Amino acid sequence: MPELPEVETVRAGLEKTIKNAVIEKVTVRRRDLRQPIPADFAARVTGRPVMALRRRAKYVIMELDGPDGVLVHLGMSGKLIVMDAEPTPTAHDHVIFRLSGGKWLVFNDPRRFGIMLLVARTEVEKHPLLSHLGPEPLAREFSTAYLARGLARRKGPVKPAIMDQALVVGVGNIYASEALFLAGIDPRTPAYAAAERAGKLVRAIRHVLRAAIASGGSTLRDYVRSSGDAGYFQHEFKVYDREKEVCFQCGGQIQALRQAGRATYFCAHCQG
DNA sequence: CCTTGAACCTGCGGGC
DNA sequence: TGCCCGCAGGTTCAAG
Numbered sequence: 001m002p003e004l005p006e007v008e009t010v011r012a013g014l015e016k017t018i019k020n021a022v023i024e025k026v027t028v029r030r031r032d033l034r035q036p037i038p039a040d041f042a043a044r045v046t047g048r049p050v051m052a053l054r055r056r057a058k059y060v061i062m063e064l065d066g067p068d069g070v071l072v073h074l075g076m077s078g079k080l081i082v083m084d085a086e087p088t089p090t091a092h093d094h095v096i097f098r099l100s101g102g103k104w105l106v107f108n109d110p111r112r113f114g115i116m117l118l119v120a121r122t123e124v125e126k127h128p129l130l131s132h133l134g135p136e137p138l139a140r141e142f143s144t145a146y147l148a149r150g151l152a153r154r155k156g157p158v159k160p161a162i163m164d165q166a167l168v169v170g171v172g173n174i175y176a177s178e179a180l181f182l183a184g185i186d187p188r189t190p191a192y193a194a195a196e197r198a199g200k201l202v203r204a205i206r207h208v209l210r211a212a213i214a215s216g217g218s219t220l221r222d223y224v225r226s227s228g229d230a231g232y233f234q235h236e237f238k239v240y241d242r243e244k245e246v247c248f249q250c251g252g253q254i255q256a257l258r259q260a261g262r263a264t265y266f267c268a269h270c271q272g
Numbered sequence: 273c274c275t276t277g278a279a280c281c282t283g284c285g286g287g288c
Numbered sequence: 289t290g291c292c293c294g295c296a297g298g299t300t301c302a303a304g
Binding site for chain 1: 299
C-alpha cells in the first residue's frame with residue numbers, strides 16, 4: 001500500500017504531532033508480523049521521548065532518546081494513526097502507544113506484512129533489512145549516470161528494474177507505472193535499452209514522487225495519513241488503475257499487463 | 273549477479 | 289444470498 005510518498009507523508013504527520021512526546025505506555029496486542037515484535041519491545045520503549053522522525057526508503061524510524069530507534073515498515077496494509085483520545089482497540093490494532101500530552105499512536109495492519117522492531121540508531125543503515133538498499137530517489141546520488149549504469153547491466157524489463165529497492169528505493173507499483181508514462185518509456189523496454197533515457201527517467205521519478213508527497217500520497221483502498229485523512233494523488237494518475245480508459249495525452253486507450261507478478265499500466269502510443 | 277514465481281495474510285469485489 | 293476466485297501501494301526466498 002505505501003510507497004515513498006505515503007511513507008513520507010506519514011513521517012511528516014508524526015513529526016508534527018508526536019515529536020518530543022514521551023512514550024508513557026505501550027500495549028502490544030499481537031506480535032506475529034512479518035518479523036515478530038520482540039518480547040521486550042514495550043519495556044525498552046516505555047518512558048522514552050520521541051526525539052526525531054526519519055524515513056529511509058519505505059521505512060519510518062522513530063528515534064528515541066538513547067541509543068535505540070523504532071523501525072517501522074507498513075507492508076501493504078499498515079497504518080500509523082495519531083489520536084487525541086484513548087482508542088477502542090479494533091481488529092488489527094497490533095500496537096498502541098500512550099504518549100504524553102494526551103496523544104495515542106496506533107499501529108494497525110490487517111495483512112501483517114508490516115514490521116515493528118527496535119534497532120540501534122547508529123546501526124540502522126547496517127541492519128539486514130536496510131543494508132542492501134539503493135539510494136534515495138530525491139538525493140543527489142540518484143544521478144543519470146548512476147541509473148544508466150544500473151539499468152545497463154539488466155536484461156529484464158525496465159519497470160520491475162526501477163521497483164527493485166537495491167537499484168533505487170521508494171518506487172513501488174503505482175509510481176513505477178506513472179514515472180514511465182511521464183518519461184515516455186514503454187514498461188516492456190529492456191532495462192539496458194532504457195539506459196540511454198536514464199536522465200529522463202530520473203527526472204520523471206523525482207517529479208512524480210514530489211508531486212505525490214505534495215498531495216499527501218495516494219489513497220486507493222486503505223492508506224491514510226497519520227491524521228486519518230486520505231491522500232489525493234490518485235486523482236492525478238495518468239495510467240495507474242486506468243485500464244481501457246482514455247489517455248489524457250493522446251486520446252488512445254490505456255493498456256494493462258502483468259510484469260513480475262504485478263499489474264502494469266501504460267499507453268502504447270505515448271510510451272515508445 | 274539477475275529474474276521470476278511463490279509465499280506470507282486479510283479483505284473486498286466480481287461472477288456465477 | 290453465498291461461495292470461489294482473483295486481486296491488492298511490499299518484501300523475501302528459492303530456484304533457474
